[in-house]
Amino acid sequence: MRSESAVLSCTNLAKSYGGVHALVNVNWELRAGEVHALCGENGAGKSTLARICCGITAPDAGELRYLDRRVKWSGADKARRAGIGIILQELDLFAGLTVAENIALGNARLEPQNWIARSALDQAVRRVLQDVCLDVAPSTLLGRLSVSQWQLVAIARALALEARVIFMDEPTSALTDDGVERLFELIARLKARGVAVAYVSHKMTEIFRISDRISVLRDGAMIGTEARERTSIEKVIQQMVGRPLAAVRAGAVRRGGGEPVLVVEDLTSRWLRNISFRLGAGEILGVAGLVGSGRSELGRALFGMSRRVGGTITVGGCPYQAREVGEAIQRGLVLVPEDRRHGLVAGMSVRENTTLACLRSLARAGWIARDREAAAATGVLALCRTKRANDELPVAALSGGNQQKVLLGKWLLTRPRIAIFDDPTRGIDIGAKDDFYRLMVELAGGGLGVIWISSELPELLANAHRVLVLHEGRCAGLLDAVQATQEQIMRLATGHPN
Amino acid sequence: MPSRVWNYFRHHGRPFLGLALVFALGVVFSPRDYAGNLIFLSVGNLTDVLLQQSEIGIIALAMTLVIIGAGIDLSVGSVLACSASMAALLLVRWTPGLAVGPQMAVAAGAALLTGATIGAVNGLVITRLGLQAFVMTLATMIGVRGLTRWLTGNTNIDFGFGEMASARFSALFSHKPSVIIVWVLLAIVAHLVLTRTIFGRYLRAIGENEQAAIYTGLPVRTIRFVAYTACGGLAALAGLIHAARSHQGNPNDGVAYELDAIAAVVIGGTALAGGQGTIVGTVTGTLILGLLTNMLRLRMIDSNLELMIKAVIIIVAVWLQRRDRASNSSL
Numbered sequence: 001m002r003s004e005s006a007v008l009s010c011t012n013l014a015k016s017y018g019g020v021h022a023l024v025n026v027n028w029e030l031r032a033g034e035v036h037a038l039c040g041e042n043g044a045g046k047s048t049l050a051r052i053c054c055g056i057t058a059p060d061a062g063e064l065r066y067l068d069r070r071v072k073w074s075g076a077d078k079a080r081r082a083g084i085g086i087i088l089q090e091l092d093l094f095a096g097l098t099v100a101e102n103i104a105l106g107n108a109r110l111e112p113q114n115w116i117a118r119s120a121l122d123q124a125v126r127r128v129l130q131d132v133c134l135d136v137a138p139s140t141l142l143g144r145l146s147v148s149q150w151q152l153v154a155i156a157r158a159l160a161l162e163a164r165v166i167f168m169d170e171p172t173s174a175l176t177d178d179g180v181e182r183l184f185e186l187i188a189r190l191k192a193r194g195v196a197v198a199y200v201s202h203k204m205t206e207i208f209r210i211s212d213r214i215s216v217l218r219d220g221a222m223i224g225t226e227a228r229e230r231t232s233i234e235k236v237i238q239q240m241v242g243r244p245l246a247a248v249r250a251g252a253v254r255r256g257g258g259e260p261v262l263v264v265e266d267l268t269s270r271w272l273r274n275i276s277f278r279l280g281a282g283e284i285l286g287v288a289g290l291v292g293s294g295r296s297e298l299g300r301a302l303f304g305m306s307r308r309v310g311g312t313i314t315v316g317g318c319p320y321q322a323r324e325v326g327e328a329i330q331r332g333l334v335l336v337p338e339d340r341r342h343g344l345v346a347g348m349s350v351r352e353n354t355t356l357a358c359l360r361s362l363a364r365a366g367w368i369a370r371d372r373e374a375a376a377a378t379g380v381l382a383l384c385r386t387k388r389a390n391d392e393l394p395v396a397a398l399s400g401g402n403q404q405k406v407l408l409g410k411w412l413l414t415r416p417r418i419a420i421f422d423d424p425t426r427g428i429d430i431g432a433k434d435d436f437y438r439l440m441v442e443l444a445g446g447g448l449g450v451i452w453i454s455s456e457l458p459e460l461l462a463n464a465h466r467v468l469v470l471h472e473g474r475c476a477g478l479l480d481a482v483q484a485t486q487e488q489i490m491r492l493a494t495g496h497p498n
Numbered sequence: 499m500p501s502r503v504w505n506y507f508r509h510h511g512r513p514f515l516g517l518a519l520v521f522a523l524g525v526v527f528s529p530r531d532y533a534g535n536l537i538f539l540s541v542g543n544l545t546d547v548l549l550q551q552s553e554i555g556i557i558a559l560a561m562t563l564v565i566i567g568a569g570i571d572l573s574v575g576s577v578l579a580c581s582a583s584m585a586a587l588l589l590v591r592w593t594p595g596l597a598v599g600p601q602m603a604v605a606a607g608a609a610l611l612t613g614a615t616i617g618a619v620n621g622l623v624i625t626r627l628g629l630q631a632f633v634m635t636l637a638t639m640i641g642v643r644g645l646t647r648w649l650t651g652n653t654n655i656d657f658g659f660g661e662m663a664s665a666r667f668s669a670l671f672s673h674k675p676s677v678i679i680v681w682v683l684l685a686i687v688a689h690l691v692l693t694r695t696i697f698g699r700y701l702r703a704i705g706e707n708e709q710a711a712i713y714t715g716l717p718v719r720t721i722r723f724v725a726y727t728a729c730g731g732l733a734a735l736a737g738l739i740h741a742a743r744s745h746q747g748n749p750n751d752g753v754a755y756e757l758d759a760i761a762a763v764v765i766g767g768t769a770l771a772g773g774q775g776t777i778v779g780t781v782t783g784t785l786i787l788g789l790l791t792n793m794l795r796l797r798m799i800d801s802n803l804e805l806m807i808k809a810v811i812i813i814v815a816v817w818l819q820r821r822d823r824a825s826n827s828s829l
Contacts, residue, residue, distance in 0.1 A: 325714070342713045345710050347702075359699060
């Protein structure tokens with residue numbers, strides 16, 4: 001299957017982690033000057049394949065060829081020096097180093113200059129920063145930058161390698177729409193220079209916009225590679241899940257809007273300015289906004305995790321101070337955070353994670369009643385349709401979607417009235433997303449007030465009743481989700497209402 | 499039930515294998531007495547090991563809780579000396595005209611209270627002012643040592659004999675069966691606290707992932723505060739036993755005890771990064787160190803060699819556990 005222009009190719013790659021097959025006999029090649037998308041559900045093996053190609057992980061079997069030579073990377077630095085760059089999903093940068101130092105690190109061309117000719121280094125760094133349109137001084141400490149700026153630094157670092165191959169693992173997850181556009185321009189320029197770009201993403205629209213060829217992985221096996229013109233979003237999704245999927249939920253049963261359970265008036269904090277809205281029992285209120293618009297901050301402020309400067313909040317008719325998390329939970333507010341690592345304790349079992357928030361109700365005088373605990377966990381996890389071998393497994397052994405359900409189950413056990421979800425479907429696979437939508441609609445149907453912060457507008461428009469749009473910490477609009485369009489929301493979110 | 503025991507052994511069994519190995523070596527290398535019996539295996543010898551290890555063992559129990567909560571307490575050696583000296587001062591230099599019993603109770607109570615207070619100060623500063631545990635307890639380790647020397651004028655306070663309060667105290671707190679039983683009971687309590695109570699569950703959650711604990715609304719500060727206070731209190735209890743066994747209050751004792759306690763905890767499979775660990779492992783780790791010392795001393799082997807062997811054991815034990823953990827994935 002190797003063609004003339006392949007820069008990087010792998011034959012019969014296999015990798016397993018403790019009995020779980022992450023990759024099974026994968027054949028794949030990357031050609032010079034192409035953008036090649038890697039698709040697949042979480043756990044399909046996309047990241048493992050990328051990591052093996054970049055020398056981060058060693059394969060159990062199979063052959064890797066780079067520039068027509070058989071290679072065996074002994075570490076990521078070897079691959080990097082040979083010209084293979086990777087931009088990881090979890091950014092491997094150092095907050096305590098400057099932008100220039102981060103970019104020079106492990107770069108055979110720039111690293112020596114870090115010692116000898118600082119100005120030459122700064123110049124080289126300025127050039128790549130310009131390439132990614134990031135306007136910061138090379139001597140800025142990385143820790144002072146925002147998450148989306150980190151992402152750009154990571155991309156700049158890969159550029160500075162003058163790599164022939166660049167892997168990008170979900171590079172747009174932390175970027176604003178503006179940043180995504182710039183990234184796509186950059187990818188086009190790289191392509192023109194003959195660089196091969198392997199693009200790992202969940203976002204179908206992005207993939208179909210920029211890629212030349214698309215490979216689909218499922219359960220560690222390569223399902224197939226197709227030129228973009230010869231395939232379609234539906235076909236790729238079908239290949240990813242192995243079965244045709246019901247269309248995006250077209251207009252869930254939207255009743256909602258009962259008695260107001262939450263009334264927010266003029267909520268102001270460090271990042272928020274005069275936010276006001278009401279949430280009815282059984283209502284799903286979507287919150288949209290760009291990264292940095294204050295949408296996550298709104299969730300944190302309501303959950304008592306950041307200081308409120310002004311405004312009043314009423315929960316179920318009584319004033320609510322939102323000073324600490326304990327108070328929030330007691331008043332029936334819960335938050336499923338953006339980062340799953342903030343919600344789950346990896347080394348604890350599924351059962352222990354599920355009951356962590358409601359242990360007091362399952363204990364007498366500090367002693368945990370084990371039978372009641374196990375029954376409570378099993379019950380609520382069944383309600384959330386969590387797939388797991390048993391409740392005693394470490395929660396880290398579950399897939400992303402099921403981890404999210406454990407987190408949801410944990411909060412349901414505290415009998416909340418208002419649930420705040422911060423980008424709950426981020427990074428979970430399509431099947432699990434669908435499941436999650438159904439669950440949210442069901443819970444709202446049962447009278448739960450839901451605040452759903454999301455970066456994916458279609459899911460908000462399909463499931464929410466109303467959408468609150470934030471722009472720079474202010475409320476830019478409150479729309480009826482049935483009538484609103486994506487364009488309308490984006491205009492409000494970017495501050496161009498007309 | 500057998501499957502539960504087997505499961506426990508499979509997941510936490512490494513320290514037991516180490517203990518069995520050291521025990522077997524002890525038997526093999528044991529000298530014989532006049533009657534030809536193995537000295538190592540005599541009841542007297544084995545219970546001596548337990549008594550000798552009781553101080554480190556009791557401290558290590560509390561240290562396990564602190565470390566599981568992703569903390570560390572370096573001040574326990576100084577607290578032990580402070581408690582021992584405080585008890586000695588109140589037993590020997592203080593003449594309140596009380597009966598022997600009440601005077602002993604006051605001395606013991608004051609020493610325990612001092613230890614718990616030092617632990618509480620550690621806990622308060624670490625949780626409220628946000629100092630790193632290592633730094634704060636390093637400071638108390640230095641400061642409490644100074645306080646102890648200053649209180650005693652940097653001299654040993656020897657216990658008396660006969661019917662004096664200090665003599666009775668010494669006999670009571672070094673009584674072999676009592677000391678061993680106290681240690682065992684405390685170990686059982688610590689084990690139950692860690693595995694069966696809300697406190698233990700919260701402690702593990704906080705130690706493994708503080709962010710998640712905060713997002714779940716757990717009382718992070720209170721739990722840590724209690725762990726440090728308990729550590730101070732138990733170090734003070736170990737100090738009482740130490741004073742009784744050495745028949746004096748010596749302000750310069752207990753140096754490097756914190757390191758022995760941490761070594762026992764670590765050999766027992768508790769992760770210094772927090773979140774993971776067992777009391778059973780810690781007790782096993784304490785016994786491994788104790789039997790090793792005993793075995794070498796019965797053979798009159800140079801104590802410097804003993805230190806080198808201990809070092810190797812710590813490295814091998816932790817390396818084996820690391821290999822186990824490496825196969826577990828994370829979130």
